[in-house]
Amino acid sequence: MARPVYRRLLAAALGVALVAAGSTSASAEPIQLVTNHTCAYPLIDAQPAQVTRATDLPEQVTQGRRLDRAPMQSRFLLGRQVAEMMRLARATSVKVTMVSDIRIKPVVGPARPLESETEIDWISVPQAPDDEFEIVFNTYLAPLDFPDVGEVSIKVYDVFLNLTLRRSDGSIVIAHEVHCMQDPGQDNLLAAIRVAAPAAPANLRTTDVGIDTVELAWDSTGQPAYEVFRDGELAATVPGTTARVSGLLPDTDYVFTVRSPQSPFSAPLSVHTRPRVTHHDWNLAGAATLKAAHTSVALRGTLGVDHDVLTGNFTADLKLDPATATMTLNGMFPATARVSFTPIGKMTGTFRTARVDVGITLSNLTIFGFPLPVAPCRTTAPTALDMSSVNLTMAGSFTIAPFTGCAPVTNLVTSNVSGPDNPLEVRLS
Template identity: 25%
Template sequence: MKKKSARLRTGIALGTATGVAVGLAGALGAGTAAAAPAAAAAPSAAAGSSAAAAAKSLTYTCNYPLIGKRQVKVDIETNVPAKLGVGQSSGKIQVTFTATLGADTTSGLGAVDGATIEGAADAKAAITGPGFPNGLNVNIKNAIQPASIPASGSFQLKGYGEAPALTFDEAGPVVAKLGAMDFTILLKKKDGSPAALGTFKAACTQDAGQDPTVVQAEIVEGDQTLPPPLTPPSYFPYTAAPVAPGVLKYGFTLGGKSLIKNANGTVPLKGTIGVDVDGATGAINGDLFLGKTSGQMNILGFLPVTAEVDFEQIGKTVGTYAGGEIATTSTMNIKMPNFLVFGAIPIGGGANCKTSEPSVIKLTSPAGQFFNPKAGGKLGTADYKIAPIKDCGALEGILSLFAAGTGNTIDLDLTPKA
């Protein structure tokens, strides 16, 4: 008999876990949800019923591919009865939810081409009760209501979940506590085609300092009055086939500057960068172009020299887009075709004047700040090396002393191409 009791009490916890998990699945997308169908309204108890709807609010932090962590608040209502008679069927366990998602989630999903969201979730619940005092861990699958993702701002997402009807043959209390959530999500673009992330997995952990109890029920002698059942919405259960990830394409114009430390001078920078980002791994591959530029240097501490600088990319720019931050590596030959004293008198340079070995330039977005490729932002490096120059004329040695060295910096502002 105890084996049967454990199975039935598991069902109650599963039903509640369904609702919370469904709600948190909504956190994986940011959308202006359409109103839930009338049939999926929050359940209410019948007159004289001992089965009042249970409500719970929890916050979770979800880790998304590419864009990083985002928080969601979930409000759940379930028709799990406060009391159920021994031997009485509970009827189907049903849950509705409202997930409140922040503006940072909206911008994050928009950054990876998300215009709508749909999907499923697995909830993990720990249950204690008569017949299994040491607890029992259970999982259940559930669905979220497909929704549109707004251009900006926070929003609410609706959803639904359920578990099979239950019958208990033993009296006593049942408690279920919700743990982590695992999600399977599909974002779609404005044209309805899948976004480049494809069908992706994401994990959500419960924020600290909360009571994770989602069910406290009592099995008693005598049948209880139960609430009327809801009509399940059309999106439940979620059955769409998985979609393979693709490639995100971003293009930027850029402007900024590079400090040449030993020469005590700065050169302005203009150019473009276009990258492909692997939707599964965040790996970056692209081309960085920096236009020819010139800047005022001070050689020997007093001699003003205008140096022309030309960055020539070798191979591709590679890197990652992960946790909402960009990190790239570019390899550049640095050519210096002209050194002019007082802006007019040539003292070195030439068509073959360049660094004796390429410079490896590692550019990153600011740590701890979300880089939205659809909005642009900053990219830079606090240190890159310029090797000694060669084939630059009779004063090459002197010029090299002031051109070469470490501690050089780059600061760029990226603007998305129209």
């Protein structure tokens, strides 16, 4: 067994800071147990001794907990006769190792020994005949585990001392093991500890819900590990009070519960994962400049977006309201026209860049205020609107193809409206 050397503390009632490190349990209660023993010494035979043990074990712990350190102080009163024996041997100092027979009876299974050994390095032998000889040992019980619900008892029995006597010149006089038998009929119960089942984790909640992941959190019950179940099947085992469950399906209902290995399940939590494709409806407003005609037209409409959250791509239905353009043809003919941008297919792209092809149609054409009896004239090829987006503002430029169907002013319209570098800007709301 390991032999840690602790500093000696002699006489006086000494308090020990007894903290069961890393434990979560009911409040610890100070424990003091006094037992009487009879020790067989060399030369002086049987002599009485008294052991006073002080510790601070909890009255109750939660199932599955571990007390990593259980400190204990043992004050061993040897008596005047023992000190006299040492003086007769002309010993001036003594080194003592104490091994206590301490046993723990778990809820299930037989009692087993707890390691409790400590050593006091050289201390002076009392020289006055009436001095009591008391040695104080500070040690720790071996780690205590509580795997089952019920009551655990810890009892103390015999003590074994290994005495080494030394004279002032450094020579060893006696090295002897002393067996101190516990006197019969005594209360030797050091502690009785109730082991209670842990409570079910409470306040199970989501901290984030994604397309294929869910992040969960719950209140601690003091357990070292928790099991997360998804639809009744174990999904994760975690050391803390948070978990991230992945591998889920988009737009799907799941039921989660949590427990520690010994506790009941938490209340169930229903979670619906986010859909992979989300739909957003936007209003848009802005303007398009017809560069060759030295005019602009107001743009208003709607944009219905289906957004793939995983890829970031979207497809959208664009609808633009017709607008009236006022212009001067060939710099001398005042004219008006109803301008319609008609999408050909869907807008595609991301929230950074997007593209849609449109056909441009002019109707209700007037020159000098007189309507022209022409069929709606339209561009001969689709116009590509390539736009980039920043903070919900989409901007770009486009080229207007030549017009057809505008007789007798087809050439006039084409020369005054068609051409490249026509700016466009709309804002989504």
